[in-house]
Amino acid sequence: MNNGENMRLNGEADEEDDDDDANGGLAAWERTYADDRSWEALQEDESGLLRPIDNKAIYHAQYRRRLRSLSSLATTARIQKGLIRYLYIIIDFSRAATEMDFRPSRMAVVAKHVEAFVREFFDQNPLSQIGLVTMKDGVAHWLTDLGGSPESHVKALMGKLECSGDASLQNGLELVHGYLNQIPSYGHREVLILYSALNSCDPGDIMETVQKCKTSKIRCSVIGLTAEIFICRHLCQETGGSYSVALDESHFKELLLEHAPPPPAIADSAMPNLIKMGFPQRAAESSIAICSCHKEAKVGGGYTCPRCKARVCELPTECRICGLTLISSPHLARSYHHLFPIIPFDEVTDKVLHDPRHQTPKVCFGCQESLMNPGNSPGIRVSCPKCKQHFCLDCDIYIHESLHNCPGCESFRRPKLATYDE
Amino acid sequence: MASAPSKLYADDVSLLVVLLDTNPFFWSTSSLPFSKFLSHVLAFLNSILVLNQLNEVVVIGTGYASCKYLYNSSSYSNHGLEDGRMPALCTRLLKNLEEFVIGDEQSIKEDPRGGTMSSLLSGSLSMALCHIQKVFRSGSLHPQPRILCLQGSPDGPEQYVAIMNAIFSAQRSMVPIDSCYIGSHNSAFLQQASYITGGVYLKPQQMDGLFQYLSTVFATDLHSRTFLQLPKSVGVDFRASCFCHKKTIDMGYVCSVCLSIFCKHHKKCSTCGSVFGETPVELDSVSKQKRKTPE
Ligand SMILES: [Zn+2]
Ligand SMILES: [Zn+2]
Ligand SMILES: [Zn+2]
Ligand SMILES: [Zn+2]
Ligand SMILES: [Zn+2]
Ligand SMILES: [Zn+2]
Numbered sequence: 001m002n003n004g005e006n007m008r009l010n011g012e013a014d015e016e017d018d019d020d021d022a023n024g025g026l027a028a029w030e031r032t033y034a035d036d037r038s039w040e041a042l043q044e045d046e047s048g049l050l051r052p053i054d055n056k057a058i059y060h061a062q063y064r065r066r067l068r069s070l071s072s073l074a075t076t077a078r079i080q081k082g083l084i085r086y087l088y089i090i091i092d093f094s095r096a097a098t099e100m101d102f103r104p105s106r107m108a109v110v111a112k113h114v115e116a117f118v119r120e121f122f123d124q125n126p127l128s129q130i131g132l133v134t135m136k137d138g139v140a141h142w143l144t145d146l147g148g149s150p151e152s153h154v155k156a157l158m159g160k161l162e163c164s165g166d167a168s169l170q171n172g173l174e175l176v177h178g179y180l181n182q183i184p185s186y187g188h189r190e191v192l193i194l195y196s197a198l199n200s201c202d203p204g205d206i207m208e209t210v211q212k213c214k215t216s217k218i219r220c221s222v223i224g225l226t227a228e229i230f231i232c233r234h235l236c237q238e239t240g241g242s243y244s245v246a247l248d249e250s251h252f253k254e255l256l257l258e259h260a261p262p263p264p265a266i267a268d269s270a271m272p273n274l275i276k277m278g279f280p281q282r283a284a285e286s287s288i289a290i291c292s293c294h295k296e297a298k299v300g301g302g303y304t305c306p307r308c309k310a311r312v313c314e315l316p317t318e319c320r321i322c323g324l325t326l327i328s329s330p331h332l333a334r335s336y337h338h339l340f341p342i343i344p345f346d347e348v349t350d351k352v353l354h355d356p357r358h359q360t361p362k363v364c365f366g367c368q369e370s371l372m373n374p375g376n377s378p379g380i381r382v383s384c385p386k387c388k389q390h391f392c393l394d395c396d397i398y399i400h401e402s403l404h405n406c407p408g409c410e411s412f413r414r415p416k417l418a419t420y421d422e
Numbered sequence: 423m424a425s426a427p428s429k430l431y432a433d434d435v436s437l438l439v440v441l442l443d444t445n446p447f448f449w450s451t452s453s454l455p456f457s458k459f460l461s462h463v464l465a466f467l468n469s470i471l472v473l474n475q476l477n478e479v480v481v482i483g484t485g486y487a488s489c490k491y492l493y494n495s496s497s498y499s500n501h502g503l504e505d506g507r508m509p510a511l512c513t514r515l516l517k518n519l520e521e522f523v524i525g526d527e528q529s530i531k532e533d534p535r536g537g538t539m540s541s542l543l544s545g546s547l548s549m550a551l552c553h554i555q556k557v558f559r560s561g562s563l564h565p566q567p568r569i570l571c572l573q574g575s576p577d578g579p580e581q582y583v584a585i586m587n588a589i590f591s592a593q594r595s596m597v598p599i600d601s602c603y604i605g606s607h608n609s610a611f612l613q614q615a616s617y618i619t620g621g622v623y624l625k626p627q628q629m630d631g632l633f634q635y636l637s638t639v640f641a642t643d644l645h646s647r648t649f650l651q652l653p654k655s656v657g658v659d660f661r662a663s664c665f666c667h668k669k670t671i672d673m674g675y676v677c678s679v680c681l682s683i684f685c686k687h688h689k690k691c692s693t694c695g696s697v698f699g700e701t702p703v704e705l706d707s708v709s710k711q712k713r714k715t716p717e
Contacts, residue, residue, distance in 0.1 A: 126681065272696035274675040274687060279662050281672070282617070285654035303660075306672035324673070329662035330618060332681045333586035339680055339693055340583055366552030368491055398555045399548075402594060404587040407552055411489035411545030413529075 060393050067344050085128035086146055086183050087190045088176040093136045094167035096197040102249055106196050106225055107163050113253050118150045120260045126331045132157055133176055137165030138201045140172040148316050170202035173209045181216050189218040192259055196225045214238050223255050278306045278324045292320040337404035345382035345396050353378040366395035366407045384408050433645040435476040437557055437565040439550040444523050445486045445541035448575040454629040462632040464512055469637055478565055482546045485526035489545040492518040540578025547588040554597055566644050571601040577611045579663040579670055589615045600640050610659035617658045624653050
């Protein structure tokens with residue numbers, strides 16, 4: 001699903017690239033080199049020869065460092081995942097977004113990373129909502145209403161990838177202020193502006209708008225793609241947001257993803273509590289029922305409130321009849337791997353490997369890849385401190401970064417587990 | 423790592439990873455004998471290998487106390503018949519299966535007081551996903567992987583988090599999890615797994631015709647699937663397991679800090695240690711004044 005969207009995005013971006021005459025006057029063959037940046041994948045060895053960078057070893061070393069810093073971080077920081085944040089993302093699609101200092105263009109880069117951000121945001125804040133607004137031709141366009149489904153936002157964004165005219169910071173802020181001012185007070189109001197332009201074309205006094213946002217307790221943050229601008233800094237300072245300017249694509253991605261976890265100021269002020277929730281069942285594809293949200297008869301899909309049995313179309317929502325908060329349990333479960341992280345695996349030392357008393361497994365427990373060197377001596381591997389199974393380096397990374405289960409620990413029933421039941 | 427691979431390979435070549443439930447507690451109560459079940463499955467696996475000579479089959483045993491790789495078609499040649507009688511699939515698989523089941527029953531005898539009847543689905547799912555990642559790493563030319571769970575044991579609520587982790591990882595790598603559930607009640611875990619990853623969930627009605635169910639629903643490659651009318655979902659059980667008793671619940675209390683689920687009100691969250699106020703919050707009490715949809 002994710003890939004499909006990506007490919008479509010790239011496809012469109014490429015087309016746009018081709019149509020664009022202002023391409024620095026490069027010939028097609030020159031452009032392929034410029035786009036690939038193939039020289040970045042080379043390094044010079046001792047004798048001055050160019051060699052491809054040995055990515056695998058570097059990658060694994062980087063990963064181990066990241067893993068260590070993550071596990072030390074996890075013990076100190078406690079993130080409030082149950083916060084209800086209402087976030088509007090305002091994207092600058094003015095003429096400035098066609099600039100090609102980001103490849104293939106600022107617009108394509110912004111869209112690609114906003115897609116990743118939206119998904120990450122909902123992983124980290126399953127109860128929160130996002131809305132999208134674009135700025136172009138001096139006005140602000142409303143793209144999606146506040147909602148909790150990443151798919152609908154991504155779809156709406158990818159369908160509207162074009163830039164023109166000027167950006168208007170004031171119009172953008174006025175538009176989202178109108179929406180955010182109406183949401184209930186338990187929700188946290190936030191705006192994130194991705195700003196390409198160096199100017200703002202406003203109909204009135206923007207300082208008044210900044211003060212309006214401040215009094216409505218809307219936290220405004222800006223990520224610039226060009227250079228620091230006074231009005232953006234002023235806006236962020238006044239409303240308690242953060243302001244940063246991206247140096248390149250990877251820096252932009254980093255800055256954007258920093259906004260996915262709740263800002264510390266909000267996380268500290270919220271009181272922990274228990275929220276009563278229902279986990280509805282999805283109805284059979286062939287069933288017919290009248291939904292309580294649209295009051296229409298619908299075939300298939302839909303969810304049934306476990307308390308009053310009313311039918312609703314979408315999750316998360318609150319039941320119109322009995323008021324219970326309804327959420328699909330997988331929605332919550334997406335973040336559980338943060339709660340029960342698997343411990344980093346240990347590198348198996350040479351001493352242990354060559355100790356004749358130890359039996360060294362010949363294949364990786366996870367993927368069955370051979371762990372032996374060509375000369376049939378035991379090769380490099382890691383082992384789980386709990387279950388003592390051996391894994392290859394690729395599985396090590398996959399297990400900690402995506403799977404979040406140790407196949408070894410999951411494959412043996414420990415006597416301890418049996419006492420859990422009843 | 424988790425990103426989906428490019429699809430340069432032929433779209434009708436399949437890698438089928440079968441998770442075979444061998445839980446002795448289930449099979450001793452099942453109306454369908456294990457040997458009958460096995461003959462249906464062997465015929466089905468053989469038909470997969472015959473459908474396309476590039477197809478690959480991997481079988482992982484889901485036992486009560488352990489999980490193990492039982493068979494990998496790419497490591498044995500399946501051409502012709504070994505010693506003139508049985509194809510490699512049958513001899514190899516049956517031999518490994520026997521060893522595995524004996525070993526698994528041995529560990530039950532060593533620890534006989536387990537009250538649960540579930541098998542270790544979380545383990546075999548995790549192994550299958552690791553194996554599939556290896557196939558993704560092998561280059562752009564590889565068969566299209568999918569997982570088929572042949573499961574009969576009831577869900578083990580204590581595996582809830584691990585199974586959900588595996589489901590999301592499969593979803594991110596675009597690996598569908600198909601399930602053929604032959605137990606008496608529906609499996610909420612497998613319904614969710616198939617729904618989230620875009621696989622098919624099926625609970626056959628007639629066990630005698632198991633081969634026919636398998637070959638008509640689960641044999642087609644992912645590309646051809648788009649042209650078929652596959653069984654429609656009969657609903658998905660989205661209930662969760664509470665963290666305190668590992669009980670399946672449809673209503674509960676959620677910790678606002680870490681989103682742990684509890685079946686009743688607690689003073690303190692056992693997962694993250696947050697201390698709660700006296701009365702649980704119902705969000706609706708505040709959202710009655712929910713904003714009207716703007717024009
Ligand atoms: Zn409806
Ligand atoms: Zn209700
Ligand atoms: Zn491995
Ligand atoms: Zn382990
Ligand atoms: Zn409980
Ligand atoms: Zn908690």
